[in-house]
Amino acid sequence: MKKIFKLVFPAILILTLLLPGSVFAKDKSLIVGGKDYTEQLLLPELAGILLEQAGFDVTLKTGVGSVIARKSLENAQFDLYYEYTGTAYTLYYKQKDTEIMTVPEKVYDWVKQADSEKDLVWLDPVRFNNTYSLMMNKAEAEKLEIKSISDLGVYVTKNPDKLIFALDSEFWERPDGFKGIMKRYNFRLPSNQVKKMSVGLTYQALKDGLVNSAMGFTTDGRIAAFGFVNLEDDKSFFPVYNPVPVVRKEILDTYPEIPAILKPLAENLTSEVMQQLNMAVDIDHKPVHDVAMDWLKSKNLIK
Numbered sequence: 001m002k003k004i005f006k007l008v009f010p011a012i013l014i015l016t017l018l019l020p021g022s023v024f025a026k027d028k029s030l031i032v033g034g035k036d037y038t039e040q041l042l043l044p045e046l047a048g049i050l051l052e053q054a055g056f057d058v059t060l061k062t063g064v065g066s067v068i069a070r071k072s073l074e075n076a077q078f079d080l081y082y083e084y085t086g087t088a089y090t091l092y093y094k095q096k097d098t099e100i101m102t103v104p105e106k107v108y109d110w111v112k113q114a115d116s117e118k119d120l121v122w123l124d125p126v127r128f129n130n131t132y133s134l135m136m137n138k139a140e141a142e143k144l145e146i147k148s149i150s151d152l153g154v155y156v157t158k159n160p161d162k163l164i165f166a167l168d169s170e171f172w173e174r175p176d177g178f179k180g181i182m183k184r185y186n187f188r189l190p191s192n193q194v195k196k197m198s199v200g201l202t203y204q205a206l207k208d209g210l211v212n213s214a215m216g217f218t219t220d221g222r223i224a225a226f227g228f229v230n231l232e233d234d235k236s237f238f239p240v241y242n243p244v245p246v247v248r249k250e251i252l253d254t255y256p257e258i259p260a261i262l263k264p265l266a267e268n269l270t271s272e273v274m275q276q277l278n279m280a281v282d283i284d285h286k287p288v289h290d291v292a293m294d295w296l297k298s299k300n301l302i303k
Contacts, residue, residue, distance in 0.1 A: 028055055030251070033081035034062030035069050037199050038281050038288075039130060039219060039274065043082040043243060045292040046265055053302055054261045065170060066091060073120065073246060080247040080258070083122075085111055086131065086239030090175055101239035104129070108242065119249035123259045124266035125242040128274050130219040132171070132238050133230040134181070135206060141229050148232040152213070153187035160188075166195050166202040166214035178215070184237045200282075203228075219271050221279020264301050 030051060034044035041062050048058040061078065066087055072078040085104070088111040089095045100106045104125070112122040134149055146152050156163060171177040172194065182188055195211055202214040203222045216223060218230060245262050252258060273295075280291045296302045 027057065028255070029057040029059070030079045030255075031059045031061055031077070033064070033069050033072055033078035034060065035081075036063045036065060037217075038278050039217065039243075040082065041288045042274075042277055042281065042292060043126075043265075045288050046269075046296065047080075047082070047245065047262055049292055049296055049302060050261050050264070051258070054257065056255075073248065074118065076248060076250075078248075079251045080245050082126075082243040083246045084130065084241040084243050085125065086241040088115070090239055094175070096175065098236065102236050104240045104242055107240050108244070115246065121247050121249050121252050123245045123247060124263050125244045126266045126269050127242075128219055128269055128271040129240055129242055130217050130271075130274065131233075131241045132177070133216045133218050133223075133233075134213055135203075135216045135223060135228040135230055136213050137206060137209075138227050138229040140212065141231070146231065148234040149181065149185050149237070150234050152231055153182075153185035156189055157187045160190055161193065163212040164193050164195060164210075165189065166197055166205040166211040168199045168202065168215065169196050171199075171215050172196060181237055184235055203282075219274040219278060220282070221275045221277075222282055224275070225279055225283045264299070268299055268301070 032044045032048050032051070034040040044060050044062055048060050051058050061072075064072065069078065069081055070083070070088075070092055073081060085107045086101060089101050089107050093111070093114055095101065095110070100110055108122070108125050115122060134152065136146060136152075141147065144155060146155055152163075165178075167178055172179065174180075178189075178194075195205065197205065199215070199217075202211075203216060203220070203226065205211045206214040206228065207222075207226045213231075216228070216230075222228070223230060245258075247258060277291055277295060280286045281288055293302070
């Protein structure tokens with residue numbers, strides 16, 4: 001009997017390993033992508049920690065622009081990454097219906113349906129809206145009586161050579177970026193008044209007084225820390241930008257547990273929370289991994 005057991009057991013084990021759907025047959029490895037700014041380093045880190053706790057072997061690949069991130073997902077170089085509803089709607093699908101892109105549920109439903117035809121699945125949207133912002137130092141904005149982007153446009157029209165803007169190249173070119181702002185708010189900024197730099201440097205340039213206005217993101221912790229003010233988007237130009245984990249259907253079919261694993265992030269990440277996490281990295285210079293771990297522990301989301 002013992003001899004039979006020794007012969008049969010390895011055969012059963014091998015068969016089990018080869019069976020489709022066997023947990024042993026899957027290596028449960030995932031590539032989680034991310035873009036090239038702090039929030040897009042934190043979101044993959046948070047997701048990666050939760051996925052690793054659930055038994056996945058996670059590789060993070062971050063630090064790329066929007067278009068490359070999207071192509072990486074389509075080409076199966078990423079298995080999932082956090083995309084923003086407004087970015088997909090305006091940049092990838094070239095849409096501009098303000099009745100859709102300024103309403104969270106409408107823009108989410110639109111991009112989810114469109115991407116389903118490409119076998120890309122949008123999971124639960126995160127609660128915060130990280131839309132673009134034009135920032136100024138609060139003191140200067142008050143001095144010049146600029147509270148809104150309309151006020152800014154009027155000032156630039158009257159004083160085209162007075163204000164210098166810090167923007168990144170992508171924001172300058174994209175339809176939901178600065179050229180679109182000038183069109184909506186009916187002003188023109190001379191190109192020599194624009195300093196192009198990475199997004200991370202726009203905040204420092206504004207803080208150091210090298211520029212008068214800069215692009216930013218509404219959830220960035222540096223806005224409050226540096227005494228900036230977000231100018232009111234009084235003509236509702238900027239689309240809604242809720243981040244959403246987008247997963248290749250093939251991966252989701254293989255690992256249907258992924259939505260439940262990531263759902264706590266959708267339920268707990270508010271604009272205020274994201275500002276604090278971003279500030280911990282950008283202002284306090286804490287490592288991204290440490291910030292992510294500390295927050296997950298504070299919410300009892302990891303063991």
